[in-house]
Amino acid sequence: MDQAMASRPQTDDSSVVDSPADRSTVGTGPLEDERWAVLACRAGDRNAFRLIVERYGDLLSGTAYLMLGDRARAEETVQDALVDAWRGLDQFDAERPLRPWLLRVLVNRVMQVRRRKLFGLIPLRETRFEIPATDPAPEVVAEREWARDAVRQALGRLEPDAARLVFLRYFAELSISEIAEVLAIPEGTVKSRLHRARGQLRGDFARRGILGEELR
Amino acid sequence: MSEQKRRSEDDLLDGYFEAVRQRERAQPDLWERVRERIDPQPSAVGRGLPRRPVLARATAIAALALVVVAALSLSPLLQGDEASVAQAREILDRTHVALLATPDSGVTSAIAQIRIERASYASVEQLSAEPGAQEIETRRIWWGGPTLWRSETDIEYRRDGAPAEAEPGWLLGGVTVSDGDRVWTFSDVSPGVDPVTGETVGPVVHAQPRAGDRQMPIEMPLAVVFGDVSSPLSGGAGLEALLRNVEECFVAELDGTATVAGREAHVILLRPREVGKVETGPIAADSCHAALAHEPSERGGRVAEQTLALWIDSEHYFVLKAEKIVYLSGDAYPGVSLARSEVVGVQFDVEIDPERFTFTPPEGVEVIEVSGS
Numbered sequence: 001m002d003q004a005m006a007s008r009p010q011t012d013d014s015s016v017v018d019s020p021a022d023r024s025t026v027g028t029g030p031l032e033d034e035r036w037a038v039l040a041c042r043a044g045d046r047n048a049f050r051l052i053v054e055r056y057g058d059l060l061s062g063t064a065y066l067m068l069g070d071r072a073r074a075e076e077t078v079q080d081a082l083v084d085a086w087r088g089l090d091q092f093d094a095e096r097p098l099r100p101w102l103l104r105v106l107v108n109r110v111m112q113v114r115r116r117k118l119f120g121l122i123p124l125r126e127t128r129f130e131i132p133a134t135d136p137a138p139e140v141v142a143e144r145e146w147a148r149d150a151v152r153q154a155l156g157r158l159e160p161d162a163a164r165l166v167f168l169r170y171f172a173e174l175s176i177s178e179i180a181e182v183l184a185i186p187e188g189t190v191k192s193r194l195h196r197a198r199g200q201l202r203g204d205f206a207r208r209g210i211l212g213e214e215l216r
Numbered sequence: 217m218s219e220q221k222r223r224s225e226d227d228l229l230d231g232y233f234e235a236v237r238q239r240e241r242a243q244p245d246l247w248e249r250v251r252e253r254i255d256p257q258p259s260a261v262g263r264g265l266p267r268r269p270v271l272a273r274a275t276a277i278a279a280l281a282l283v284v285v286a287a288l289s290l291s292p293l294l295q296g297d298e299a300s301v302a303q304a305r306e307i308l309d310r311t312h313v314a315l316l317a318t319p320d321s322g323v324t325s326a327i328a329q330i331r332i333e334r335a336s337y338a339s340v341e342q343l344s345a346e347p348g349a350q351e352i353e354t355r356r357i358w359w360g361g362p363t364l365w366r367s368e369t370d371i372e373y374r375r376d377g378a379p380a381e382a383e384p385g386w387l388l389g390g391v392t393v394s395d396g397d398r399v400w401t402f403s404d405v406s407p408g409v410d411p412v413t414g415e416t417v418g419p420v421v422h423a424q425p426r427a428g429d430r431q432m433p434i435e436m437p438l439a440v441v442f443g444d445v446s447s448p449l450s451g452g453a454g455l456e457a458l459l460r461n462v463e464e465c466f467v468a469e470l471d472g473t474a475t476v477a478g479r480e481a482h483v484i485l486l487r488p489r490e491v492g493k494v495e496t497g498p499i500a501a502d503s504c505h506a507a508l509a510h511e512p513s514e515r516g517g518r519v520a521e522q523t524l525a526l527w528i529d530s531e532h533y534f535v536l537k538a539e540k541i542v543y544l545s546g547d548a549y550p551g552v553s554l555a556r557s558e559v560v561g562v563q564f565d566v567e568i569d570p571e572r573f574t575f576t577p578p579e580g581v582e583v584i585e586v587s588g589s
Contacts, residue, residue, distance in 0.1 A: 046254060050247050057242030065240050075243050079250055086254045144231070147223075151232040171233040184424060184584075188385030188405045188417035202225045211223060 038094045041086065049086055056099065059172060060106050066155075066167045067110045077113060081106040100178040103168065107182055147210045154204035162197040169194060304468040307482045307528055312459040314533040315439050323438055323532065328477075328562040330355040330445060335554045350374035358572045362437050366572050367392045384408030385417045393575035394436070399424045400575040421583040442534035445557045446526065455535065465489055466524075474527060476536040477559045481527040488524075532564070 034055075040048030060081060064074035085105045092101055155163055168179045176194075180187040205211040243249070332353040351373055358366040370389040373380040382388055384406050391402040400423050407418035446455045462468060466486040474483050527537035537558040577583045 046251060049254065050251070053242075053247045053250055057246050058237070058240070061242040061246070062236055062240035066236065075246075078242070078246065079253070082246075082250045083253045086250070147228060148232050148235055151228050155232075166229070170229045171236060184401065184422045186385075186403050186405050186417065186420045187415070189387050189403055192383070192385045192387065198225060201229070205225055205228055210228060211225060 034098045035094045038089055038092060038098065041089045049089075052085075052098065052102075053082055056102050059099070060102060063103065063167060063172055064106060064110060066171060067107075067164060068113060073113065077109045078106065081109040084109065097178075099172075100174055100182050103172055103174065104182040104184075107164070107168075150205065150208045150210050151201075154201050154208070157204065158197055158200060162193055162200070165190060165194050166197050166201070300470040301468065304470040304482075304484050305463075307470065307484060307533070308459055308462055308468060311526075311528050311533045311535065312456070315443055315456055315459065323564050325361075325566055325568055326357070326359045326438055326441070326562065326564050327566055327568065328357045328359070328441065329560050330357070330557060331560050332557045333554065357441055358568050359436070359438055359441060360568050360573060363394055364396055364573050365394050365436055366575075382406040391575065393573060395573050395575060400577070402575075402578065402581070419578070419581045421577045421581050423577075423583060423585055439534065442529075442536070442559070445559060446535040446538040462486070471525075473530065476527045476529075477562045479536060479562065480530045481536050482530055484526040484528060486524040486526065527558075536562070 034052070037048040037051050041052070057078070060078045061074060064077045064081075065071055068074045068077060081102070085102055088105065092098070155166065158166065164183070165179060168174045168182060169176075174182065176187050176190050179194075180190045183190070202211065332355065333350070335350040351371065353372075354370045356368045368389070368391050371387060373382050373386070385408075386406045388404040388406050390404050391400070393400045400421060402419065402421045404419050405417055407416075409416055443455045446458070465488060467489055469485050469487070471483040471485045474481055523539070523541045525537075525539045526535055528534070529536050537556075539554075539556045541554050
């Protein structure tokens with residue numbers, strides 16, 4: 001997909017964006033394709049937005065599912081968030097990373113759903129993960145599955161605010177400052193709450209007997 | 217990977233989320249679905265966000281209300297425990313209806329003060345909170361509608377009953393005001409130098425506009441205010457999921473009435489149906505099982521011994537108080553944890569000074585605009 005992103009996509013109206021001026025404003029950094037896509041979107045190029053959807057669709061879908069625990073609602077929420085993002089791109093600073101901004105738009109949508117208390121917050125209703133065929137032995141597979149299920153349950157016992165922090169940190173792999181931006185809270189608050197959440201998870205893992213075992 | 221390496225919580229989280237990444241992909245036709253909904257010209261000024269379909273929700277509410285009315289009209293005269301169980305079921309159904317009917321509670325304004333206490337008296341340091349650690353939150357709320365409200369919070373930390381000093385970066389409290397146009401959030405962060413990063417931290421204000429073509433409206437219906445009171449009881453699942461699935465996990469009984477914050481409340485006791493049950497399966501996302509604490513037992517979880525209770529306003533069917541006490545006994549990790557939220561004062565349909573719904577950032581405190589990118 002990255003290769004596709006680096007090349008110029010087909011546009012609905014290429015004359016709007018295919019100008020030297022536009023190209024010169026997007027810079028040459030690693031996120032050049034994203035900046036270009038944002039500028040193209042602002043000009044009304046829906047195909048440019050397709051690149052954004054395809055690049056971040058998995059991330060947004062996984063995050064929404066973790067936060068809502070309901071696949072159908074997560075899919076609907078991701079769609080809503082992407083429509084919001086399309087409409088809000090003209091206010092987005094193209095010099096900044098797109099990833100946290102998209103997650104913030106998504107979290108706003110998730111919060112709307114959760115404020116209405118219609119859905120819970122426990123990730124992954126199912127526990128059966130697809131185990132790679134290369135796993136060496138059934139007992140290793142079973143143990144890994146057990147550990148993952150224990151992690152899922154431990155995450156489900158976190159307060160929603162704390163769980164959101166953990167998802168953004170470990171699943172979306174955002175930095176502390178990016179999480180603060182996404183949730184609109186101070187970095188210090190992010191750190192203290194994350195510290196507390198990790199402590200709770202550590203205790204939970206220890207009681208489950210899955211912490212400190214030898215890795216195989 | 218060395219065989220000597222021991223598994224840390226980071227290893228566990230990384231392994232879990234990697235598995236999630238492998239299986240949770242975007243729906244195959246995501247782009248087609250989004251494309252159908254976006255216009256060729258983005259961000260038209262003044263265009264509102266599309267409203268979500270409300271028909272399905274309204275139908276569900278109507279159906280639920282019908283069931284409740286039917287249950288009330290056909291309710292037989294039951295005696296003893298059977299009667300209290302049936303009455304509890306009716307009250308919980310009404311509470312469910314009140315929650316789903318948000319924001320049409322019929323209340324025009326409210327002032328409330330809520331006390332939230334979390335404490336751990338566990339005897340091992342591996343538990344989530346240190347033994348003797350206690351957190352007391354006092355929240356004062358002025359509510360003039362879903363987009364006009366103020367919440368002031370003070371948090372007190374205690375250790376073994378004595379006040380404990382908050383470390384730099386800990387949240388001491390704050391003020392959140394929705395003035396109709398913006399939501400202001402003042403976070404009173406304990407000032408100092410963060411021991412981990414070396415950064416200087418302190419109080420800060422965030423301002424987020426409500427209006428605009430890209431901002432989502434931030435609403436707080438009154439039922440949500442009181443729904444939050446039940447958060448210690450309902451765990452991660454939320455009050456709605458608990459009420460929807462309460463029959464599955466709990467035996468609910470009416471334990472008479474009590475007065476909470478001067479209001480008459482039904483007292484509902486919730487007993488887990490399967491205390492001591494060892495289970496290895498998952499806890500469904502929208503199940504009331506999420507409200508139950510689990511202890512480890514070899515390779516399984518165990519529903520812990522616990523007491524849970526709800527105090528429900530007999531007029532509006534808001535949750536006025538919730539309590540959950542978990543006993544970890546007969547185990548390698550004995551201890552007690554307590555979570556309790558209680559409305560300590562409330563008035564409905566009162567006149568509120570409009571000044572309450574305004575906010576001026578404290579002098580010298582950094583204001584961060586979060587409306588842009």
